[in-house]
Amino acid sequence: MKIMIINPNSDIEMTKAIEKTAENYAKGEFKIICKPTMGGPRFIARYEDHIMSATGMIKLVKENEEKVDGFIIACHSDPNLDLIKEITRKPVVGIAEASMKIASMLGHKFSVISPIEHSIPNKEALVRKYHLQDMLASVRAPKSKDNEWSEEESLTKAAELAVKEDKAEVIVLGCAGMTGLDRIIQKNLSVPVLDGVTCALIILTGLIKYGVSTSKVRRYNPEF
Incomplete structure (x- = not known):
């Protein structure tokens, strides 16, 4: 199992701290890939920051869609969570x-x-x-x-x-x-x-093991 954790901001040190927490939880049982959003703001504090991070987050998802089993959005305002759920068929969990x-x-x-x-x-x-x-x-x-x-x-x-x-x-x-x-x-x-971060891992790994993901019937269906 491979989990990709996206830090919506561009802060490298925060990304490393998130990765450490995830690795401590995983204990080698599954692989963690943790990335900052390059081109995004250093912190996510405003709705404008959500928009500024969107392009980089989309790029990370599209580049890793076939490489991982699911995505975590590691910001407690869950920026662009609905957007990411729409563009991937893999399960997506926000930490908030x-x-x-x-x-x-x-x-x-x-x-x-x-x-x-x-x-x-x-x-x-x-x-x-x-x-x-x-x-x-x-x-x-x-x-x-x-x-x-x-x-x-x-x-x-x-x-x-x-x-x-x-x-x-x-x-x-x-x-x-x-x-x-x-x-x-x-x-x-x-x-x-x-x-x-730990709570999101608990839920996401469970969804992957159960073999379920975001419904694409209506709200998160990108094709209409």
């Missing part, structure tokens, strides 16, 4: 959809920890797109006054507040750049903490 839907199975309500406050309404809109709004406790981001803390400390504090004040029972890390912090943050909390 995967992590939030798994979170809905592990507790009564979940909270998403966003990297910046600007992205909070975007995350809330994505939750509604996936029909999970009734299970959302909150979307939180580290406060600007927490800048003197490390990233780990700031994210842990935001997650603690989500559990204590918002009654979240599961925490979703809302950025691929947070990959690798799930176990570290979970040590300080009494609830599951989910990494989107």
